[in-house]
Amino acid sequence: MTDPRPVVTRFAPSPTGYLHIGGARTALFNYLYARHTGGTFLLRIEDTDRERSTEAAVQAIYDGMEWLGLRADKEPIFQFSRAERHREVVDELLAKGAAYRDFLTPDETTALREAAHAEGRALRSPWRDREPTPDLLDKPHVIRFRGPLEGETVVDDLVQGPVRWKNAVLDDLVLLRSDGAPTYNLAVVVDDHDMGVTHIIRGDDHLNNGARQSLIYEALGWEKPRFAHIPLIHGSDGAKLSKRHGATAVGDYADMGYLPEAMRNYLARLGWSHGDDEIFSDAQAIEWFDVKDVGRAPARLDFDKLAHVNAHWLRLADDARLAHLVAADLGRRGEPPSQAQIAAIQTAIPFVKERAKTTLELADQLAFVLKARPLTLDEKTQGLLADAETHARLSRLNERLKLFASWDVLALEAEIKAFAESEGVGLGKIGPGLRGMLTGGTPSPDLAKTLAALGREESLARMEDALSSRA
């Protein structure tokens, strides 16, 4: 019952589009399970559909997995390159009598299917029980699997539990097309077998295929892998994932300011749970993950929660790394930062990172840092400076700060408080004006942090700009 073989999982996307979020999660689950069991995680590109497969899509898959940090343990396998081997297996099936040549034309097949459909039965070709004469062999034909007519097939799915089908309802699927190209269901079985895959974790849209594939394994006398059909992810509106939901490709999430480690955390939690744990590291995910704990109901994407998880990982992220990401975000926005601005971002990031949920928000929070001198002051600040008393007070603050050497948050905080006390006023008489001079009105962190983020030189310069701008 228990499979003694070392665990081998695989992610097997077809290169016909982006790597979307659902596929990314499937890859994640395969990866986590392999890591959890000390097994191997493989990548197979299912490019047997020559019409729709593109190199760009293959690259998109690589890029997406790279960004998410999911590396396969071996070189990827391209399914199309194994067509010869697939045909070999079909010959074996033919020899065993587990497959047959079907000379029906596409039109005849369609007619037969419709008739069978109307009666609610599975399609059966008359060629299933007819021996072709030798001269017929040159004629175009497909090769179909000869499925059992009686009995039932049970797939003991790791997520869905035991699922059973009457064999009579499973039709004889095509193994080899009339042009000799192997089909998906055949190729999957052969490749998974040859790759030594022990656990097939994939979307539950493949659940029905599991029964058909199971039958092929049996016909070949091969040891079957365990299946785990995980529910699909839906968009935030409950509908199927589509471009309309804003982002389909995983790379889009990078552009929206999410961190890959946050993505892994959030995606793992979508459909899988380990008690009440919400925030967990990669190491914990690997330690805890088991396909048995994957739920059976489809889950929706929740961008608010993703943002919350992202905020957590953002705070833990390295400042230099965040500075690079913010710079990239700004570049994408058409506002590439100068070298000086990048340096300013670096020093300011520690003071604003707990205020942002994405690197995009981080870029917004840094807007006050990026402003060029002299700042344009908002009306509120202009009004404050127009008041002689306030102006005089802020000038005194400026003089005092000029003499203040230890430019760190705690010291600055104490200094501002001390100044307020010496002036005999509350912070309310100082804060708005100081902030206005420093930022021109753009939102910024606490005053001491704003001063620290700006740095001594820039802070004092901005103050002096403002104080002298009145005339």
Next chain:
RNA sequence: GGUCCCUUCGUCUAUCGGUUAGGACGCCAGAUUUUCAAUCUGGAGAGAGGGGUUCGACUCCCCUAGGGACUGCCA
């Protein structure tokens, strides 16, 4: 049409026959307050419907409804 899968707060989920049905995000209120956030505290909020089984069902069984997948010489 046929086959198969799914159904706990708005969302993600815990529960694995006995709980005031727990947590997280979001939401509302309050605290904090020098802007904007963040943070802290509190609150509202759920077992699709109907039958069984049982001393007792969110939990097991059946039916209905709703959602989804497959039904291809696509994957």
